[in-house]
Every structure is written in structure tokens, then in C-alpha cells.
Amino acid sequence: MQRLDSRDPDFESHFTRLLSVKREVSEDVDAAVRDIIAEVVARGDDAVIDYTRRFDRLDLTPDTIRVSAEEIEAATASCSAEALDALALAKARIETYHRAQVPADHRETDALGVTLGWRWTAIESVGLYVPGGTASYPSSVLMNAVPAKVAGVPRIAMVVPTPDGVTNPLVLAAAKLAGVDEVFRVGGAQAVAALAYGTATIRPVAKIVGPGNAYVAAAKRRVFGQVGIDMIAGPSEVLILADSSANPEWVAADLLAQAEHDTAAQAILVTDSDALADAVAAAVEGQLKTLRRAEIATASWRDYGAIVRVARLADAIPLVDRLAPEHLEIESHDAEDLAARVRNAGAIFLGAHTPEAIGDYVGGPNHVLPTARSARFSSGLGVLDFMKRTSLLSCTPEALRALGPAAVTLGRSEGLDGHARSVAIRLNL
Amino acid sequence: MQRLDSRDPDFESHFTRLLSVKREVSEDVDAAVRDIIAEVVARGDDAVIDYTRRFDRLDLTPDTIRVSAEEIEAATASCSAEALDALALAKARIETYHRAQVPADHRETDALGVTLGWRWTAIESVGLYVPGGTASYPSSVLMNAVPAKVAGVPRIAMVVPTPDGVTNPLVLAAAKLAGVDEVFRVGGAQAVAALAYGTATIRPVAKIVGPGNAYVAAAKRRVFGQVGIDMIAGPSEVLILADSSANPEWVAADLLAQAEHDTAAQAILVTDSDALADAVAAAVEGQLKTLRRAEIATASWRDYGAIVRVARLADAIPLVDRLAPEHLEIESHDAEDLAARVRNAGAIFLGAHTPEAIGDYVGGPNHVLPTARSARFSSGLGVLDFMKRTSLLSCTPEALRALGPAAVTLGRSEGLDGHARSVAIRLNL
Structure with missing residues (x-):
């Protein structure tokens, strides 16, 4: 621990050093992750099963990649009533807070007769990465899945590695409580790749959220574009x-x-x-x-x-x-x-x-x-991370007549004559 | 152009191919960009000047990196009244539309006495990349800068390369109209690096937006984390x-x-x-x-x-x-x-x-x-891209008594005894 005093003459240099200290160990895992993703794209479930055997010391088949509803029930039943009650309280409060974040659609018609606005829709499917081992936190399952559900995401697929087959029952209980639709006992870059590209067992999602180790973070960066990702924590x-x-x-x-x-x-x-x-x-x-x-x-x-x-x-x-x-x-x-x-x-x-x-x-x-x-420059996770906005525009013939000439002028000034023509052709300009 | 018919038996395979076609040429510029960024971090303005000489065939000094207010005035005066009027109409309509996007803060006190909510604040400074040459669009200056101004961003710094010293006067006019605070005649990865890390002339920003070529896109990916970025277009x-x-x-x-x-x-x-x-x-x-x-x-x-x-x-x-x-x-x-x-x-x-x-x-x-x-999984640019949300929480002693035991239970169940203690110590648990 260091002690600084803002009244010291050399405070600024010490504080700048505090700001710029790199706390993250950047393991060079990118090449390994690239190969893992390519394998999952090429071989699907087989690659996921191979990597799970190698990294998690767990033998899976296509039939056991997914955690069954019965297993989730049994895991939940094994949790203490005190822990389940605490989770339920947390879930209810998280849900109430995030409901207030659901954004409003907007639509208006202006004086020219242009109708414009936007519409929010939920992302069609979301993958939730949950770390295994000691950093497997039921609270994080709620914090990721509840806002997605509040947003109206129809499908949440969760992946959680279970090294040596060990599962955290409270994590499964939290998944059930939060309304997670599918749970798969896989992790690492192979799970991220499966969520992004899909396998016979794991259908692809449109966005992947949730924390993970250096492999998971590198995999999320790599699949970004194919799918959306949340921040890299x-x-x-x-x-x-x-x-x-x-x-x-x-x-x-x-x-x-x-x-x-x-x-x-x-x-x-x-x-x-x-x-x-x-x-x-x-x-x-x-x-x-x-x-x-x-x-x-x-x-x-x-x-x-x-x-x-x-x-x-x-x-x-x-x-x-x-x-x-x-x-x-x-x-x-x-x-x-x-x-x-x-x-x-x-x-x-x-x-x-x-x-x-x-x-x-x-x-x-x-x-x-x-x-x-x-x-x-960024915000905490919230309902908006599970929705996207589509803008809407509609012109009447009169509105197009009012706005069109300016669009033609700007199109031509940008050298985009085809833009100008698409307006001019409707106005006989 | 290909013609497909959804009633054909092989439609699905054709449509899937249409979906998966890679339209982007991925130039391998990452190594070059890494070096450019490192040089700008190490040598600041000198590196920016060197790269501008090399890539834009333009000799700058620290005094001429920034486009002066007089130059912006003169450029604006050289534009046609018709183009300026069209820009002004565009700006006014973009502003009106985006004003409706300004999000509301939220604060409430619940039955337990917990006050909670959130607050939106503008990002403190934004860098706007504007391409040079034929893809230098005044309309894009408005589309990026106006929402930032509506969000309340106090400082917008724009960079635009001027190859061989050629500037698009309408781009400078759009910058003035939109309220851009600073304009620098630099571009490429060197401009992105300068915005992200700062030089003697270009103060660093918190987020960089705007389209660019493969070098700009690679530079934005690389500086992400140091600063925020918008989507990669x-x-x-x-x-x-x-x-x-x-x-x-x-x-x-x-x-x-x-x-x-x-x-x-x-x-x-x-x-x-x-x-x-x-x-x-x-x-x-x-x-x-x-x-x-x-x-x-x-x-x-x-x-x-x-x-x-x-x-x-x-x-x-x-x-x-x-x-x-x-x-x-x-x-x-x-x-x-x-x-x-x-x-x-x-x-x-x-x-x-x-x-x-x-x-x-x-x-x-x-x-x-x-x-x-x-x-x-993502939305068009808007006011929210220039703001961020801070969540707020405040407990009374009674509220902490009501919620604390569940937090202690969950902290202990996650193996985070220090979390549990920070609550328990206040409740003498």
C-alpha cells in the first residue's frame, strides 16, 4: 500500500503512476484461442468434447453436453433454504431495478409530414458465460440473466465449465431462478466458439455476455462481429x-x-x-x-x-x-x-x-x-445491453418534396449522384 | 447479381451462402498499426508529423497540426449558400431527432428505505475521425458530432487527413455548424493514437467515433480499452x-x-x-x-x-x-x-x-x-453512445438491517468472507 498526499509537490507524478499501473496480466493466449475456435467451427460438438476432456478432465457425449432439467432440479434441491431465499430476494430486487430501465419507443409526425422515431427490440438470443471453479458466482448469473429476461430475450443459453465434473449447485439454482433456458457444461474458448458459431447441440446466439479468464476474454474479442459481446471485464x-x-x-x-x-x-x-x-x-x-x-x-x-x-x-x-x-x-x-x-x-x-x-x-x-x-466512457450492464434500437422514417409525398432538394444537394456535393438520383427520380427533378 | 426463389428446394443453401459471404477485404495492417501507435506514444507530435509527411505528403509543424478558426471560417465562406442551407436543415433535423433520445435519470426509495437509481452523464471528451479524400462526407460529421453535442459532451476533437493539403471545405463547415471544438489535419492510425494517448498538441479523449479505412479500424480496435470506440463499420x-x-x-x-x-x-x-x-x-x-x-x-x-x-x-x-x-x-x-x-x-x-x-x-x-x-445485436449511433450511466445506492441503517443478512449469506456461499464481513461488521452479526 502506498500513501500519497495531494499537497506534496511530487503528488501529480505519483498519482499519474497510480493511474497508469497495469494490473492485468496479459497472458499470450491468442494463438491458442484462434486454433480452438477454428476447430469448433470445423468439427462442432466433437471439438468441444475433445477440449472439455483435455481442459476439464471430463468425458462428455453430445447427449450429456447439456445439463438436464432433472439435474438442475436436483442441484437446486441440494441447496440450503437460507441460500435459496437469499437468491430469491436478490433476484426480485434486481428485477425491480432493471424493469425501470426498459426504454420507451418513440414516434412522432413533424410539421412537414415526416413520421420518425425508433423502436427497441430484444436481442433474439444471448449466451451467458459463467466461470467454473472458485469464481463461479451465483450472483453473477442473476446479474447477467435477469436484465436479459427483463429486456425480453427469448432464449438465454448458459455455459459453465465443470472441471472434473464438479458443479456449483447454487449456480444451477440461480440459472433456474433467473429463467435461463439452456445450460451446457462446457467452458473456455471452446464454449465461446460454440455459442458464436453453433454446433449440433448448441445453437448459435447473437450476443455473448459474462466474465471469464484470459482464454474466454481472448475468445470473446475474436468472435466479436460474428456476435455481440459485453465489455471485457x-x-x-x-x-x-x-x-x-x-x-x-x-x-x-x-x-x-x-x-x-x-x-x-x-x-x-x-x-x-x-x-x-x-x-x-x-x-x-x-x-x-x-x-x-x-x-x-x-x-x-x-x-x-x-x-x-x-x-x-x-x-x-x-x-x-x-x-x-x-x-x-x-x-x-x-x-x-x-x-x-x-x-x-x-x-x-x-x-x-x-x-x-x-x-x-x-x-x-x-x-x-x-x-x-x-x-x-461506458456503463454497467443493464437492460439496454440486451436490446437494440431500429430507427423508423416515413415520408409522405409532400414531405419528400419539402426535404428532397436538400438531400439532392448534399448527395451531389458528396459525389454520390446515385443518392441524389434516388430522391430526384421521385420528384421529377 | 444472383436471383433466388424461396420456393426452390435448394433455396436454403443459396440463402445461407448469401448470409455468410465475406464482403470485407481484411488487409493485414495490424503489425504496421501497432508500430505507428507505439511511435506516437513514444514521440508524440513528432511521430504524427513524420507519418503525415509520409502518408499524406504534407509538412506540418506543431503549430499547424490544428486547423485554425480562421481557416474554418474561410472554408465555410467558400461553400455555396445552397450547400450550407442544406447542411443547416440537416443539422436542425438531426438535432431535434436526437434530443428525444436524451435518457432520464432515475431515483426512488423503496419500502425498505433503500434509495436507488442511476444518473446519466456525458462522456468528458470525444474524438471524431473523419476520412479524407473521396469518402470525406460532411453529412457524417453532423451524424457523429450532433448527437455528442446533444448528449452534452464538453469537448469534441475532430481529426481529418488532408492528403497533399487538400481539405473538403464543406467538411469544415459541417464541423463548425455542429459545434466541433477542435479540428486537426491528421489521419490514419497516427491520428487515432494521438486521440487515444495524447500529444503535446492533441489532448487525449475518452472515446473515439467515426468511420475510417483498414488502418483506422485496426487502430481503433487496438486502442479500445485505453478509450472507448464506436462500432467498426x-x-x-x-x-x-x-x-x-x-x-x-x-x-x-x-x-x-x-x-x-x-x-x-x-x-x-x-x-x-x-x-x-x-x-x-x-x-x-x-x-x-x-x-x-x-x-x-x-x-x-x-x-x-x-x-x-x-x-x-x-x-x-x-x-x-x-x-x-x-x-x-x-x-x-x-x-x-x-x-x-x-x-x-x-x-x-x-x-x-x-x-x-x-x-x-x-x-x-x-x-x-x-x-x-x-x-x-447492436443499434445505430445515438445520444446514448456519448453518455454513460452511474448506478446509485444508499441504505439507511434500517435498510441495511433488512437486506444485510441475505448479502452475508450469499457472500459466504461464494467463499467471499470479506464481502460478508463488510456487511456483518455494520450489523454486529
């Missing part, structure tokens, strides 16, 4: 803006909730209080002693953690906008005022009683958010 | 759905307006009338004789054009959805009904008096639309 991050009113143990717990995700995660505290800065630093060390994922969190906090001292919290706003954090917590009596002045953040958590983890699970907003400073 | 395409009521000369003119764009453009007629099919085929040949860009249009129509005969126009809907055309024209008395049943199209032009070229210039909707079947 990077390591998670939190920036906590807190004044002396904040409880240092709570702040420390929130920093560590971020740091425990990944050794490349980043947790930053920005404060106007030396006392809080010192107390949080101490509390982090204390809490690390009893954290189950202490090894991961220690590395993250050591390598990427920071405490930044500013003269006044308002001075932090330009720093926040430059960092554009995925998660921004504001623990200050001025939380609302400060939040209103921030331009770049994926999500803002206001006040001391809103730990970011509430947003991860049961708040209602989506937990799939832009990382690595991409909140400067 | 492919060759343009139109699908015209027409019955026997359509005027074959008008349909032919619309097909050729598409075909004249690019030898890789695609124009398709789908009809239930043999008479119309024959008449349009003949009219295309006739009109090609007098088209200024006949060479380009002839190649496009020959290689990628198609006339598809269907038994009833309603049978064409599934074909339209599979092709997901950038532009869909419907010339039929049933136009509204047919349009309502289409899921995948970038823009729909309804009725015989709405040639697609009206939408290219003065209709109001955006002419930057998804190509190459990407209308299955």
Missing part, C-alpha cells in the same frame, strides 16, 4: 471517499472486500483526515489476520492499495474522475453533494450504511460494472 | 422489400444508391412479384449507364446484389431477420404491418416516398448504422 476496484466521520473498521472491511477478489484488485481510500488514514491502515492489517482469503487480499493491498490524503474532500473530485472507479463509496456528511459532482464512476454507494457488498448481491443495481478506468 | 447494405405496387425505376435507383458506395456494398431486393423483379433488374442495367460511379456500383451489384423471390412478402420476415440489414426499405401497402414484425434491422424506411438517401442526409435519424448483420 478487468480486475475489480473500489475507491472510498471518507472524512473523519467514517468508522475505520468499516472502511477497512470494505477495502478488503475488494482486495479479496483478486491479487490484481485495487482498493483506494481518499480522505481529508490523517487520523482516519492511520486508523484504516491499522484496521486493514488487523482484519487481514482473520480473513479467509488473506493471501489474495494481502497481495492486492500491498501491490495496488493506496491511501490518498487530500486537503478537502472536494479536492478529490478531479482525482475520482481521472481514476473513474468501478465502485465509489462516499462516507461523509456531504455524500450527496460530492456524488453530484462526480462524472466518472461505475456505481456510487452513498453513506456509511451502504457497503459495496450490498450492491454485489441484493441492492438491485447491476454488479457488472466498467473496470480499469472505462467508466470514463 | 463495414460495407454498407440495403434490403428492399417491395410488392407489385412499387415503381421499378425508384427501386432500382435505391439499389444503386447503395451499390455506388463501395464495390463491397450490398443491395438486395426481396419481392413477391416476378414482374417487379424483372423490371427492376432491367432498370438497374439502364440506370447504371448514366451513373457517375457506375464502375463501383456495377461491381457491387454484380458480386453482391441479389433479387429474392418469395411467395408472399410475409415470408420474407424471417429472411430479413437473418440478414439483419443496415437499411430496410419497405415499399408495399402493408409496410407498417410488415415493419412491425421485423426484429433485426438498423433502420426501416417505410413507403415508396422514403428513399434511404433521405435518411442519409435530412431525415433526422442517424445514418451511422450497424452493418454486416450486427443489427442482430
Whole structure:
């Protein structure tokens, strides 16, 4: 963890370094992924089965690639009532929040007689990638599938690798709860390729969403164009803006909730209080002693953690906008005022009683958010990611007469005489 | 041009081939682009100046990279009043249409006392790439810059190459009219790199939009992540759905307006009338004789054009959805009904008096639309592309008490004890 002070003369260079640190290990997997995709395109299910045997140590047949409804039922039945209740609460709240995002169609006829507007339609089919192993999170299934369902996507096909045949029952329960239509026990670049190009067992989809490892990310980049993809998720991050009113143990717990995700995660505290800065630093060390994922969190906090001292919290706003954090917590009596002045953040958590983890699970907003400073230009996952807009235009003969000459002029000025003619021919120009 | 009939037994295989034809020449420019970007990152303006000398045969200094306000004024003054009036009409209509797209913020407090919602903010700065030479279209400047201004983007920096020093005055006039803040006479991968990473003269932006050649497209793919990008535009395409009521000369003119764009453009007629099919085929040949860009249009129509005969126009809907055309024209008395049943199209032009070229210039909707079947999963350019959404969450102590236990349960079930602790510590759980 490094400590910076915005009043130091060399602060700018230190802060710029904090901004530009590359936290992601870029494994060079692109050549391998290219081959895997080509194999799946050429050999379909057979290639998927071969790669699953090699990477997941699991023997599949075309009949067992898909997880049956009975298996999903059995997995759900094996979950604790407490966990299922918590999932149901999360699902209901996520659904309510995202319903408010459903966009309106628009249509009007203007004074010239031009009818124009747009129409939103759901994407016809979506593939949802869910990682296997320890990063197999039922909450992420809900965060991806529920907005798709709210958007009206008729078909959601989920892929989840089950290394050595091990499935997370709560992931299957979440899929059932969210209304996922098909579940396939395959993962990696081969699953992405199957979703993009289709096999005899896995019909192709129009868009693929969901997080994954370096192979999955590289495969998504490669199939982009053939299908749509969501953002490429990077390591998670939190920036906590807190004044002396904040409880240092709570702040420390929130920093560590971020740091425990990944050794490349980043947790930053920005404060106007030396006392809080010192107390949080101490509390982090204390809490690390009893954290189950202490090894991961220690590395993250050591390598990427920071405490930044500013003269006044308002001075932090330009720093926040430059960092554009995925998660921004504001623990200050001025939380609302400060939040209103921030331009770049994926999500803002206001006040001391809103730990970011509430947003991860049961708040209602989506937990799939832009990382690595991409909140400067992109948004968290939402209903709009599962819909697309078609513009509509209709002219009466009179409207065409009113607008046509300008179109002819512009077409000719661009050297596109065929454009001009397609208008002029209707007007006898 | 090929003719298909949906009633033929081998139609499906022909149609599948039509769907999968690769129209884009994928030049292998990625290695060159990688080097150009690295040079611009390392040497800034000097590298931009060197590449501009090499590729555009133009000697620049740091003082002349930016086009001055006086030059923009002089260029505007040199345009015809007719062209400027047409541009002004286009700008006003584009602005009105896109104003209706400005999204609403949302905030509510639910029964538990959780305040939640979201807030939209404009992207802080946008780079607009405008091609030079013959594909330097003033209409595209408006279509990119106006929605950005409507979104509230505070800074739009435009780059446009001026090979041999030649500028299109109407492009500069469009930039002025649309409120572009800065114009730089550079292009290619070097301009994209300068916008993404910044130089002494060109401050970096948060997102880059606009079409370009293979170098520009490869550079945009490479800088994605550092900045946001819009879609990668492919060759343009139109699908015209027409019955026997359509005027074959008008349909032919619309097909050729598409075909004249690019030898890789695609124009398709789908009809239930043999008479119309024959008449349009003949009219295309006739009109090609007098088209200024006949060479380009002839190649496009020959290689990628198609006339598809269907038994009833309603049978064409599934074909339209599979092709997901950038532009869909419907010339039929049933136009509204047919349009309502289409899921995948970038823009729909309804009725015989709405040639697609009206939408290219003065209709109001955006002419930057998804190509190459990407209308299955993406939308045309709009105000939302220049804004991003930040989610908001705020819990009262009571709300945290109500929601916290479920979050603790889910955190523990995912093995993320630090997440669970950040909630539990506030509730003394």
C-alpha cells in the first residue's frame, strides 16, 4: 500500500503512476484461442468434447453436453433454504431495478409530414458465460440473466465449465431462478466458439455476455462481429471517499472486500483526515489476520492499495474522475453533494450504511460494472445491453418534396449522384 | 447479381451462402498499426508529423497540426449558400431527432428505505475521425458530432487527413455548424493514437467515433480499452422489400444508391412479384449507364446484389431477420404491418416516398448504422453512445438491517468472507 498526499509537490507524478499501473496480466493466449475456435467451427460438438476432456478432465457425449432439467432440479434441491431465499430476494430486487430501465419507443409526425422515431427490440438470443471453479458466482448469473429476461430475450443459453465434473449447485439454482433456458457444461474458448458459431447441440446466439479468464476474454474479442459481446471485464476496484466521520473498521472491511477478489484488485481510500488514514491502515492489517482469503487480499493491498490524503474532500473530485472507479463509496456528511459532482464512476454507494457488498448481491443495481478506468466512457450492464434500437422514417409525398432538394444537394456535393438520383427520380427533378 | 426463389428446394443453401459471404477485404495492417501507435506514444507530435509527411505528403509543424478558426471560417465562406442551407436543415433535423433520445435519470426509495437509481452523464471528451479524400462526407460529421453535442459532451476533437493539403471545405463547415471544438489535419492510425494517448498538441479523449479505412479500424480496435470506440463499420447494405405496387425505376435507383458506395456494398431486393423483379433488374442495367460511379456500383451489384423471390412478402420476415440489414426499405401497402414484425434491422424506411438517401442526409435519424448483420445485436449511433450511466445506492441503517443478512449469506456461499464481513461488521452479526 502506498500513501500519497495531494499537497506534496511530487503528488501529480505519483498519482499519474497510480493511474497508469497495469494490473492485468496479459497472458499470450491468442494463438491458442484462434486454433480452438477454428476447430469448433470445423468439427462442432466433437471439438468441444475433445477440449472439455483435455481442459476439464471430463468425458462428455453430445447427449450429456447439456445439463438436464432433472439435474438442475436436483442441484437446486441440494441447496440450503437460507441460500435459496437469499437468491430469491436478490433476484426480485434486481428485477425491480432493471424493469425501470426498459426504454420507451418513440414516434412522432413533424410539421412537414415526416413520421420518425425508433423502436427497441430484444436481442433474439444471448449466451451467458459463467466461470467454473472458485469464481463461479451465483450472483453473477442473476446479474447477467435477469436484465436479459427483463429486456425480453427469448432464449438465454448458459455455459459453465465443470472441471472434473464438479458443479456449483447454487449456480444451477440461480440459472433456474433467473429463467435461463439452456445450460451446457462446457467452458473456455471452446464454449465461446460454440455459442458464436453453433454446433449440433448448441445453437448459435447473437450476443455473448459474462466474465471469464484470459482464454474466454481472448475468445470473446475474436468472435466479436460474428456476435455481440459485453465489455471485457478487468480486475475489480473500489475507491472510498471518507472524512473523519467514517468508522475505520468499516472502511477497512470494505477495502478488503475488494482486495479479496483478486491479487490484481485495487482498493483506494481518499480522505481529508490523517487520523482516519492511520486508523484504516491499522484496521486493514488487523482484519487481514482473520480473513479467509488473506493471501489474495494481502497481495492486492500491498501491490495496488493506496491511501490518498487530500486537503478537502472536494479536492478529490478531479482525482475520482481521472481514476473513474468501478465502485465509489462516499462516507461523509456531504455524500450527496460530492456524488453530484462526480462524472466518472461505475456505481456510487452513498453513506456509511451502504457497503459495496450490498450492491454485489441484493441492492438491485447491476454488479457488472466498467473496470480499469472505462467508466470514463461506458456503463454497467443493464437492460439496454440486451436490446437494440431500429430507427423508423416515413415520408409522405409532400414531405419528400419539402426535404428532397436538400438531400439532392448534399448527395451531389458528396459525389454520390446515385443518392441524389434516388430522391430526384421521385420528384421529377 | 444472383436471383433466388424461396420456393426452390435448394433455396436454403443459396440463402445461407448469401448470409455468410465475406464482403470485407481484411488487409493485414495490424503489425504496421501497432508500430505507428507505439511511435506516437513514444514521440508524440513528432511521430504524427513524420507519418503525415509520409502518408499524406504534407509538412506540418506543431503549430499547424490544428486547423485554425480562421481557416474554418474561410472554408465555410467558400461553400455555396445552397450547400450550407442544406447542411443547416440537416443539422436542425438531426438535432431535434436526437434530443428525444436524451435518457432520464432515475431515483426512488423503496419500502425498505433503500434509495436507488442511476444518473446519466456525458462522456468528458470525444474524438471524431473523419476520412479524407473521396469518402470525406460532411453529412457524417453532423451524424457523429450532433448527437455528442446533444448528449452534452464538453469537448469534441475532430481529426481529418488532408492528403497533399487538400481539405473538403464543406467538411469544415459541417464541423463548425455542429459545434466541433477542435479540428486537426491528421489521419490514419497516427491520428487515432494521438486521440487515444495524447500529444503535446492533441489532448487525449475518452472515446473515439467515426468511420475510417483498414488502418483506422485496426487502430481503433487496438486502442479500445485505453478509450472507448464506436462500432467498426463495414460495407454498407440495403434490403428492399417491395410488392407489385412499387415503381421499378425508384427501386432500382435505391439499389444503386447503395451499390455506388463501395464495390463491397450490398443491395438486395426481396419481392413477391416476378414482374417487379424483372423490371427492376432491367432498370438497374439502364440506370447504371448514366451513373457517375457506375464502375463501383456495377461491381457491387454484380458480386453482391441479389433479387429474392418469395411467395408472399410475409415470408420474407424471417429472411430479413437473418440478414439483419443496415437499411430496410419497405415499399408495399402493408409496410407498417410488415415493419412491425421485423426484429433485426438498423433502420426501416417505410413507403415508396422514403428513399434511404433521405435518411442519409435530412431525415433526422442517424445514418451511422450497424452493418454486416450486427443489427442482430447492436443499434445505430445515438445520444446514448456519448453518455454513460452511474448506478446509485444508499441504505439507511434500517435498510441495511433488512437486506444485510441475505448479502452475508450469499457472500459466504461464494467463499467471499470479506464481502460478508463488510456487511456483518455494520450489523454486529
